[in-house]
Amino acid sequence: MIDPYVLRTDPDRIRRSQLARGESDAIVDQLLAADGERRASIQAFETMRAEQKDLGKQVARATGDEKSALLSRTRQLSADVKTAQTASDEAKVRFDDLMKQVGNLVIDGVPAGGEDDFTVVETHGTPRDFAAEGFVPLDHLEIGEALGAIDMERGTKISGSRFYVLTGAGAQLELALLNLAMAKATEWGFTPMIPPALVKPSAMEGTGYLGQAADDVYFLPKDDLYLVGTSEVALAAYHSDEILDAGRLPLRYTAFSPCFRREAGSYGKDTKGIFRVHWFDKVEMFVYCDPADAQAWHDRLLGYEKAFIEALELPFQVLDVASGDLGLSAARKYDCYAWLPTQNRYREITSTSNCTEFQARRLNIRGRFDDGVRPLATLNGTLCAMTRMIIMLLENHQQADRSVRVPAALRPYLGGQEFLRPLS
Numbered sequence: 269m270i271d272p273y274v275l276r277t278d279p280d281r282i283r284r285s286q287l288a289r290g291e292s293d294a295i296v297d298q299l300l301a302a303d304g305e306r307r308a309s310i311q312a313f314e315t316m317r318a319e320q321k322d323l324g325k326q327v328a329r330a331t332g333d334e335k336s337a338l339l340s341r342t343r344q345l346s347a348d349v350k351t352a353q354t355a356s357d358e359a360k361v362r363f364d365d366l367m368k369q370v371g372n373l374v375i376d377g378v379p380a381g382g383e384d385d386f387t388v389v390e391t392h393g394t395p396r397d398f399a400a401e402g403f404v405p406l407d408h409l410e411i412g413e414a415l416g417a418i419d420m421e422r423g424t425k426i427s428g429s430r431f432y433v434l435t436g437a438g439a440q441l442e443l444a445l446l447n448l449a450m451a452k453a454t455e456w457g458f459t460p461m462i463p464p465a466l467v468k469p470s471a472m473e474g475t476g477y478l479g480q481a482a483d484d485v486y487f488l489p490k491d492d493l494y495l496v497g498t499s500e501v502a503l504a505a506y507h508s509d510e511i512l513d514a515g516r517l518p519l520r521y522t523a524f525s526p527c528f529r530r531e532a533g534s535y536g537k538d539t540k541g542i543f544r545v546h547w548f549d550k551v552e553m554f555v556y557c558d559p560a561d562a563q564a565w566h567d568r569l570l571g572y573e574k575a576f577i578e579a580l581e582l583p584f585q586v587l588d589v590a591s592g593d594l595g596l597s598a599a600r601k602y603d604c605y606a607w608l609p610t611q612n613r614y615r616e617i618t619s620t621s622n623c624t625e626f627q628a629r630r631l632n633i634r635g636r637f638d639d640g641v642r643p644l645a646t647l648n649g650t651l652c653a654m655t656r657m658i659i660m661l662l663e664n665h666q667q668a669d670r671s672v673r674v675p676a677a678l679r680p681y682l683g684g685q686e687f688l689r690p691l692s
Contacts, residue, residue: 269367269629275299285374288591290382299366306359313352320345369479372626374591375600385590386603392574393583395607396664403668407610408659409541412438414670414690417662418542429539430531430546432655437688441661442549442654444681446524449551449576449652453522456572458553461523463502466493471505474631476597476623483532499525500648503554508631511641518557518565522651525550542655543615553649558635559625562645566622569649570602573618576651579677582660583607585614597623606660617656620649 274281279300283293320342379387398405412418417438423431434442450460472478472494477485486495496502503521512519527550538544553572555565570586577584589601598621605614625643628634635644665673672688679685 269626270370270373271625271629272303272367274373275303281373282370285371285591288374288378288380289371289594290592291371295366295369299363299370302359302363302366306356306363309352309356309359313349313356316345316349316352320349368473368630371479371594371596372476372599372624374594375622375624378594378600379588379590380592381590382592383590385592386587387590388585389588389602390574390586391583392578392585393581393607395583395609398609401668405609405663405666406670407541408543408662411662411666411670411672412541412658415662415672415688416691417441417658417688420541427546430544432542432545434658436691438658440682441658441678441688444678445652445654445657446549446551447681448579448678450522450524452572452576452579453551453553453651456520458520458522461499461503461506461521463499463506463523463525465496465499465502465526465528466491467496467501467505468493471501471508471631472496474508475501475504475627476595476630477501479596481595484530486528486530495528496525497527497529498550498648498650499523499527499552500554503552503648504627504633504646505631507556507633509633511634511636512556512644514558514635514637517635517644518555518561521554523552523554525552527653541659543659545655548653548655550653551651553620553651555647556628556633556644557647558637559643559645562622562624562647565645565647566600566602566620569620569647570604573604573620573649573651577604577606577618579675580657580661581675581677582664584617589619595621597621597626599624599626606656607664608660609663615656617653617660618650620647622647 270282279296283296286293286295379385409418409420415438416436417434419433419435423433454460469478469492472485477497485497488495502525503523526547528547531544531546553569555569557565574586584604584606587603587605589603594601601619601621603616604618606617608615623646625645627646628643633644634641662672665675667673670690674682674685674687
């Protein structure tokens with residue numbers, strides 16, 4: 269949720285941000301009207317409450333006809349106070365509902381445009397020239413099946429399309445990635461977490477996932493719970509309705525969790541293999557900090573992601589995501605895209621978002637600072653989305669004999685194996 273102070277003092281800033289996101293700025297005028305109505309109704313209620321208290325004192329001192337008149341006024345005022353309180357409550361609900369529709373304020377310098385208007389800010393590594401090595405690369409599913417690592421047929425039999433089973437070397441590879449990611453995150457000062465994958469509506473709404481992303485979320489109506497699409501949701505809600513001592517900041521958590529996504533709107537896209545699936549496991553980083561430090565922490569999270577990808581010896585690019593592709597909560601987002609040889613292009617494997625105070629305001633997370641109590645900033649970053657990282661490892665490190673070279677950083681977590689070899 270944006271700061272109401274900005275609405276009152278600089279509404280044009282919100283208009284610019286809405287337009288940058290590709291949204292209508294008409295909601296700003298609606299918000300200004302709702303805010304005026306809300307404040308006026310609060311003032312009316314408080315004025316009547318003050319008069320009610322004063323009348324109570326007068327009644328105690330009055331006698332005779334004067335007391336009867338005051339009691340009559342008290343009864344009428346009591347009814348008026350109830351009406352004013354109802355009006356105030358309704359005005360607040362209207363205002364809050366509108367506020368929840370407004371995305372975070374886009375940070376200056378974010379590229380303008382939609383999904384395809386990102387800016388490539390860095391390129392790391394060089395894609396292999398498989399032709400020079402004398403063979404045509406196989407896609408990750410062909411390699412995975414040869415290794416006995418991926419079973420799409422039985423995954424579909426068990427759960428339907430876009431499900432899979434990691435078997436043998438595939439399961440070992442995921443566990444190796446998990447252990448490497450957790451070891452690196454712990455080394456960087458993050459506290460390991462394993463949070464619930466089912467959350468209350470307040471957690472999902474507080475992080476902004478019941479807005480633009482609502483169609484992509486799995487909901488269990490009988491239990492009034494949501495399956496998370498990222499552990500960011502649980503980590504953000506972890507400190508909801510709390511006031512944290514500023515001396516404890518920054519708080520850094522890293523979580524392993526399953527993630528569930530409907531992949532709404534992706535019909536016909538990436539239907540082969542495990543690139544776009546309904547369930548995958550992920551290691552996520554999350555930071556609570558002073559808003560003044562948010563930009564610096566965003567750079568650090570990106571640095572950690574880059575270091576992890578480099579440790580896996582993958583060519584990749586860093587993208588500054590365009591304003592129309594940010595999602596409701598992010599004020600700025602960087603994506604890392606790794607090279608996918610069989611598609612001859614870079615594809616997304618990680619992202620990191622600076623959500624400034626947006627989620628903290630919605631979840632009522634504040635810090636106690638020297639200058640008072642105020643909202644914190646929250647940031648998130650993917651360290652390892654397992655299925656996509658497995659894809660990149662299989663395709664980029666495949667050999668002519670269909671084996672896959674294991675990057676040195678992963679070998680300690682795979683019993684020292686230097687190669688994953690086909691079953692036959």
